Each structure stands twice: as C-alpha cells, then as structure tokens.
Amino acid sequence: MADKTNITFDDIAKYTGFSKTTISRYFNRPASLTDRNRKIIADALEQLGYRENKVARILARGQSDLIGVMLPDLYHHFYLDVLSRLLATYQEFGYKFIVFNGNQNESVERQVIDELLAYKIEGLIVLSHTIPSIELAKLPVPVVGIEREDLYIHSISTDNEKGGYEAAQLLDSRGCDVLLHVTSKETPNIHIPSHRRITGFLKYCSEHGSAHREYFMNFPHNYDGIEKHIKSVLAGIARDFPTQKKGIFLSSDNYAAVLVNQLVRQYGRLPDDYLIVGFDNSSVSRESVIPISTIGQQTEVMAREAVLLLRDEVRKMRSADAGSASEPVHRIIEPVVIERATTR
Amino acid sequence: MADKTNITFDDIAKYTGFSKTTISRYFNRPASLTDRNRKIIADALEQLGYRENKVARILARGQSDLIGVMLPDLYHHFYLDVLSRLLATYQEFGYKFIVFNGNQNESVERQVIDELLAYKIEGLIVLSHTIPSIELAKLPVPVVGIEREDLYIHSISTDNEKGGYEAAQLLDSRGCDVLLHVTSKETPNIHIPSHRRITGFLKYCSEHGSAHREYFMNFPHNYDGIEKHIKSVLAGIARDFPTQKKGIFLSSDNYAAVLVNQLVRQYGRLPDDYLIVGFDNSSVSRESVIPISTIGQQTEVMAREAVLLLRDEVRKMRSADAGSASEPVHRIIEPVVIERATTR
DNA sequence: TTGTAGGCGTTATCAA
DNA sequence: TTGATAACGCCTACAA
Numbered sequence: 214m215a216d217k218t219n220i221t222f223d224d225i226a227k228y229t230g231f232s233k234t235t236i237s238r239y240f241n242r243p244a245s246l247t248d249r250n251r252k253i254i255a256d257a258l259e260q261l262g263y264r265e266n267k268v269a270r271i272l273a274r275g276q277s278d279l280i281g282v283m284l285p286d287l288y289h290h291f292y293l294d295v296l297s298r299l300l301a302t303y304q305e306f307g308y309k310f311i312v313f314n315g316n317q318n319e320s321v322e323r324q325v326i327d328e329l330l331a332y333k334i335e336g337l338i339v340l341s342h343t344i345p346s347i348e349l350a351k352l353p354v355p356v357v358g359i360e361r362e363d364l365y366i367h368s369i370s371t372d373n374e375k376g377g378y379e380a381a382q383l384l385d386s387r388g389c390d391v392l393l394h395v396t397s398k399e400t401p402n403i404h405i406p407s408h409r410r411i412t413g414f415l416k417y418c419s420e421h422g423s424a425h426r427e428y429f430m431n432f433p434h435n436y437d438g439i440e441k442h443i444k445s446v447l448a449g450i451a452r453d454f455p456t457q458k459k460g461i462f463l464s465s466d467n468y469a470a471v472l473v474n475q476l477v478r479q480y481g482r483l484p485d486d487y488l489i490v491g492f493d494n495s496s497v498s499r500e501s502v503i504p505i506s507t508i509g510q511q512t513e514v515m516a517r518e519a520v521l522l523l524r525d526e527v528r529k530m531r532s533a534d535a536g537s538a539s540e541p542v543h544r545i546i547e548p549v550v551i552e553r554a555t556t557r
Numbered sequence: 558m559a560d561k562t563n564i565t566f567d568d569i570a571k572y573t574g575f576s577k578t579t580i581s582r583y584f585n586r587p588a589s590l591t592d593r594n595r596k597i598i599a600d601a602l603e604q605l606g607y608r609e610n611k612v613a614r615i616l617a618r619g620q621s622d623l624i625g626v627m628l629p630d631l632y633h634h635f636y637l638d639v640l641s642r643l644l645a646t647y648q649e650f651g652y653k654f655i656v657f658n659g660n661q662n663e664s665v666e667r668q669v670i671d672e673l674l675a676y677k678i679e680g681l682i683v684l685s686h687t688i689p690s691i692e693l694a695k696l697p698v699p700v701v702g703i704e705r706e707d708l709y710i711h712s713i714s715t716d717n718e719k720g721g722y723e724a725a726q727l728l729d730s731r732g733c734d735v736l737l738h739v740t741s742k743e744t745p746n747i748h749i750p751s752h753r754r755i756t757g758f759l760k761y762c763s764e765h766g767s768a769h770r771e772y773f774m775n776f777p778h779n780y781d782g783i784e785k786h787i788k789s790v791l792a793g794i795a796r797d798f799p800t801q802k803k804g805i806f807l808s809s810d811n812y813a814a815v816l817v818n819q820l821v822r823q824y825g826r827l828p829d830d831y832l833i834v835g836f837d838n839s840s841v842s843r844e845s846v847i848p849i850s851t852i853g854q855q856t857e858v859m860a861r862e863a864v865l866l867l868r869d870e871v872r873k874m875r876s877a878d879a880g881s882a883s884e885p886v887h888r889i890i891e892p893v894v895i896e897r898a899t900t901r
Numbered sequence: 902t903t904g905t906a907g908g909c910g911t912t913a914t915c916a917a
Numbered sequence: 918t919t920g921a922t923a924a925c926g927c928c929t930a931c932a933a
Binding site for chain 1: 909910911912913
C-alpha cells in the first residue's frame with residue numbers, strides 16, 4: 214500500500230463504498246457516523262496511507278489557520294524572543310506561522326504582505342515599524358502590532374511609560390546622583406513605544422527633581438556600529454559626570470550589554486559609580502558578564518495575547534461578515550522590574 | 558471600487574469581456590497577450606482591487622513555494638542564525654517558510670511534520686535531531702538536514718572534523734600545555750556532527766602528541782543549567798591543571814561565552830593561562846565581554862545551499878515523477894577559523 | 902491570440 | 918445517517 218502518490222477522499226470513498234461526503238464527515242462531524250463505519254474508514258485511511266490536504270480545505274472553507282509574522286530585524290533579541298513565544302503558541306491554538314524578516318525595507322515588506330495575503334493568512338502580526346498602521350488597517354485581514362505604532366490597528370504593547378518610570382525609580386532608589394537615558398533617535402513619532410519610555414523616565418525625574426540627561430543615538434542594527442556609539446556616549450558621560458554616581462537607563466538590553474562590556478573591559482568589573490538598567494529582559498541581559506538589571510517585557514504573555522486577539526478578531530469578522538472593521542483594541546502589558554547585579 | 562470582498566478571475570473576465578483563461582494567461586504567459594489587452598486587464602485588476610489567491614493556484618498546479626523549517630530549540634544562537642539566513646533567501650528564491658520549534662519533543666515534531674505536509678510544502682529543512690533520518694527519508698517531499706544526523710537524507714553540514722582539528726591546532730599554536738575539549742554528551746551516535754568535532758580534536762592531539770582531555774557534559778538547554786555545569790568543569794580544570802597553560806575548546810559559542818564570563822568575573826579579565834575557542838561564530842562569540850575566538854560555521858552559505866539543494870531535488874522529483882528517491886546529497890561547508898581576543 | 906471544458910481535493914447544501 | 922451536486926479560484930489541455 215501507500216503506493217499511489219496522492220490518496221484523496223475519492224479513493225477512500227471507492228475503497229470503502231461510501232461517498233466522498235461521508236469521508237469528509239468522518240473528519241468534520243465524526244459523531245454522525247456509526248461506530249462501525251467510522252472504523253471501516255479509519256482502516257481504509259490507514260491502508261491507503263491517506264494524508265490530509267489543507268490546501269483544498271482552505272479553498273473550500275476559507276480558513277487557513279495560517280498567521281503571517283513580519284519581523285523588523287533579527288538583531289534585537291526581543292524580536293527573536295517574541296517570535297519564539299509566538300511559535301510556542303502552536304500547541305495551544307494550532308496556528309501555523311509564515312515568518313518574514315522585512316529588514317527595515319519598506320518595499321520588500323509591502324510585497325511580502327501581498328504574498329502573505331495570497332496564502333490566505335487569517336491575520337497578520339507585525340513587529341516591524343516601516344509601514345504606518347493607517348495602511349495596515351486597510352488590509353483585508355485583522356492586523357495586530359506588537360510594540361509598534363498602532364494608531365489604526367490592534368496592538369499588544371508593554372506599558373512603556375511605566376517601564377521608563379520604573380527604570381528611573383530603580384536607579385534613583387539606589388542612590389544615583391544623575392539619571393541618564395540612552396535611547397535611539399527614531400522618527401519623531403510620539404506613537405512609537407520607545408518614545409513613551411522617555412516620557413516615563415522624564416516624568417519620574419520631574420516628579421522627584423532628579424538631575425538627568427537624555428542621549429539620542431542613531432544606532433545602526435549591528436553590533437560593531439552600536440559599540441562605536443556606546444563608546445562615545447560613555448566617554449561623554451565619564452567626562453561630564455566624573456564624580457557623580459551615574460544611573461544609566463538604556464532603551465534596549467542589547468545596548469546595555471555593550472555598555473557593560475565596555476566598562477568591564479576598562480575596569481575589570483562594574484565600577485561602583487555606574488548603575489545600569491536595560492529594557493526587554495532579553496537573553497543578553499541574563500547572560501551578560503554582569504547580569505543586567507532590566508525592565509522586562511513579558512514576551513510570553515504578549516505573544517499569547519497577540520494570537521488570542523487575532524483569533525477573536527477573525528471570529529468577529531466571520532460572524533459580522535460585512536467587515537465593519539471593529540475599533541482597534543490596544544492591550545497593555547505590565548512591565549516587570551528585574552533587578553540583577555548592575556544596580557547593586 | 559475595491560468593495561466586493563473577493564475578486565476572482567471570473568470578475569475580471571466579466572469586467573473586461575475576456576475569458577478566465579485569458580486572465581490566467583495574463584499572469585502566467587503575458588507574452589501571449591497583445592500589449593493593448595494586457596493594459597486592459599492590468600487596469601481592470603487595479604480597478605477591481607484584485608488580489609491573487611495562491612491557495613487555488615497551489616491546488617491546481619501542485620506547487621506551493623512553501624518550505625517547512627523544523628528547529629530544535631531557540632536557545633542556541635546557531636539555529637536562530639540559520640533561521641535568519643533562511644528567511645533572507647526569500648529575496649533570491651521566493652520561497653516562503655513555515656517555521657516550527659519542535660522543542661526536542663519527538664511526538665510534537667511528528668505531528669508538526671504531518672501538518673506541514675498537509676499544507677503542501679515542497680520540501681522540509683530540518684535542524685532538529687529527534688527524528689532519525691531513516692524516517693524522514695520516507696516523507697513524500699525532499700528533506701534537507703542541517704548539522705544533524707543525515708544517513709538517509711540530503712544535508713548541509715560544516716566539516717566538523719576539520720573544525721575540531723583546527724580548534725586544537727589554534728590552541729596548540731598559541732603555546733598551550735594541555736588541550737581540553739568540553740562538549741555535550743549526546744546519544745552515542747557517531748553520525749551527529751559534534752561527534753566529528755571530537756574526532757578532529759583527537760586527531761590533532763594524537764598527530765602532534767598533545768596532552769589533552771575531554772569533558773562530556775549533560776548540558777541542558779537553558780542558561781542557568783549550563784552555567785552550573787560550566788562552573789564545575791572550570792573548577793575541575795583549575796584543580797587538575799593549576800600551572801599549565803590551558804587551551805579550552807568548547808563545542809558551542811554559547812558554552813564558551815558562559816565560561817569566559819566565569820573567568821572574567823573571577824579575575825577581572827581573561828587570565829593568561831586560559832585560552833578559549835568556541836564553535837559556530839554565533840553572535841554571542843562576537844558580543845562577549847572578551848570577544849571569543851571560534852570555529853565559524855558559514856551559516857549564510859549553509860542556508861543558501863540548503864534551499865538550493867531543496868529546489869534542485871524538487872525539480873528532479875517533478876521531472877522524474879516516478880519518485881525514484883535520489884541518493885542523498887551531502888554538502889560539506891568549510892569551517893572558518895576566526896581568531897579574536899581569547900587566544901591572544 | 903483567445904475560448905471551452907474539465908480537473909485539482911475539499912466542503913456545503915439540499916435531498917433522501 | 919448518507920449521497921449527489923455544486924461550489925471554492927485557478928490551471929491546462931484542446932480547440933478555434
């Protein structure tokens with residue numbers, strides 16, 4: 214057996230004497246068959262080596278269990294972390310993921326989205342930030358953004374303002390004389406998440422009258438470039454605040470790790486007058502030579518919520534049919550303060 | 558326009574007065590249309606807001622441009638690196654990737670593979686090692702393994718024996734008194750790649766009469782567990798070779814990074830009597846506090862070769878039709894010695 | 902260069 | 918509980 218290359222319902226039907234319809238029912242409403250007939254069909258499937266064909270099923274039912282994922286890059290561990298959490302939802306929800314790395318290339322991303330739609334994905338999860346949400350909102354499938362501008366689409370984001378606030382608070386509570394925030398200089402869009410981290414940071418500083426300064430860096434997306442930038446920031450900080458106890462909050466663990474490495478190379482340890490807090494709780498923060506205190510994003514929760522939200526929206530769409538795009542849902546996830554060695 | 562939810566060839570045909578066939582030709586053999594008619598159809602597509610439907614196309618043609626990817630875990634940066642390189646081949650080859658993380662769970666992986674086949678993937682790229690290749694070889698699509706047991710399937714692997722040899726050579730050439738190899742204790746299958754690294758390492762040692770020792774560790778797949786194991790190895794090494802210049806070759810950069818961190822925490826720098834070489838050239842090796850010398854795997858080449866091999870096999874299958882499974886092709890990629898600070 | 906008709910492998914509808 | 922028949926949207930002979 215298992216010879217004929219492609220066994221279909223038709224083959225099973227002929228083999229068992231039932232009709233295609235009954236075979237289909239065996240899979241979709243097994244309760245409607247007698248025990249006996251179910252057994253007969255089960256045996257036939259086994260005998261002939263049947264393999265299901267979702268493509269035909271998708272065409273007939275219009276339901277693919279496929280979700281598209283658009284990543285901005287694979288340098289920041291945060292994205293990998295989210296990706297890995299998304300993939301892990303398979304066991305709970307059964308969605309399969311077609312994954313793309315847009316690489317910050319807007320035209321590639323547009324093309325890729327068209328491709329994804331052609332595969333009848335049921336929804337799209339977007340972590341990249343090149344395409345504005347007003348455009349994504351026009352797509353014929355629900356879109357959930359994660360940690361990105363989300364004015365017109367659903368989204369899952371960390372409470373970045375709170376995160377920024379807590380970073381400042383942590384550093385302040387450890388007796389820092391001056392609070393410094395190193396972040397990337399992005400388009401001056403107040404709707405991107407890292408902007409709110411700044412807001413939170415500043416809020417704390419002004420509420421508590423803390424001396425502070427921000428450093429807006431044009432970080433590239435590779436290690437060497439970032440290292441160069443961090444070096445220069447660090448030189449500036451050492452020059453401007455030679456005697457103060459410095460509390461440095463970086464907008465990503467990746468940046469924080471580079472900074473910690475610099476300091477350790479220079480001093481053989483983390484000097485007492487440098488306290489560091491990163492953001493994300495990505496693997497680099499835990500695995501750094503000095504484990505880095507960080508404001509953690511709950512990526513597992515975020516990924517799960519994203520899939521859940523998508524599933525709900527898909528269902529809503531199917532029932533409402535007349536695709537009255539529902540109001541964007543914005544789900545905010547609490548950040549988690551994770552204190553490690555760089556603030557003690 | 559762009560109102561009707563789902564525009565098909567039928568709609569375009571009616572709108573333009575052509576038949577469905579002609580619309581299909583517009584996409585598949587545009588040269589067979591006149592300039593004028595091509596323009597007419599192009600306009601209609603635009604007007605009606607047509608979106609292609611690959612699902613129907615796959616069903617009709619039996620060609621999906623979909624490749625399945627099975628990852629073993631997302632802890633080792635090597636897998637992420639390969640994944641990212643695979644995704645990047647999209648621009649050259651146009652394949653889309655459905656990605657799974659099997660998480661070392663054999664039954665999940667089996668189920669997942671069935672799912673992938675149901676989506677009519679054209680081929681499967683497997684990095685996980687739970688399912689033996691003899692079983693994978695029976696699948697109705699070509700399978701390419703990357704750095705895994707590959708007796709019965711096609712594969713892309715680094716020349717691990719050469720890599721192990723070169724690691725020993727590098728350490729020896731820097732004047733080490735004793736060469737130590739720390740590797741994971743896996744099933745005693747001589748066909749798994751890391752086994753060949755040991756072979757290469759031992760080959761060098763015996764050829765050159767170098768003092769050496771191996772440490773077979775039962776590494777878990779998380780940082781904390783690995784850290785604990787590395788600590789104990791390190792204690793053993795310090796005890797057994799107190800005065801010798803120690804050359805340590807670890808079978809993964811992840812392990813090497815943990816070891817470097819330990820030493821730096823202890824000594825504030827890398828002591829002169831410890832030389833370290835990792836394996837993979839994954840991001841951790843470059844981004845470690847002391848950049849780690851490593852035997853690099855050329856992940857970009859490997860990913861590209863994997864996709865290429867898959868494409869060739871798919872074509873071969875299509876033409877040969879009578880699926881006379883061709884002999885497994887094993888492509889070996891040269892390792893690259895990358896010297897950084899841990900061996901100088 | 903264009904059109905007709907049948908097929909790809911499922912599911913949905915309506916009868917029986 | 919089961920079966921005929923018509924979708925789903927595209928492709929491919931074959932014919933014109």
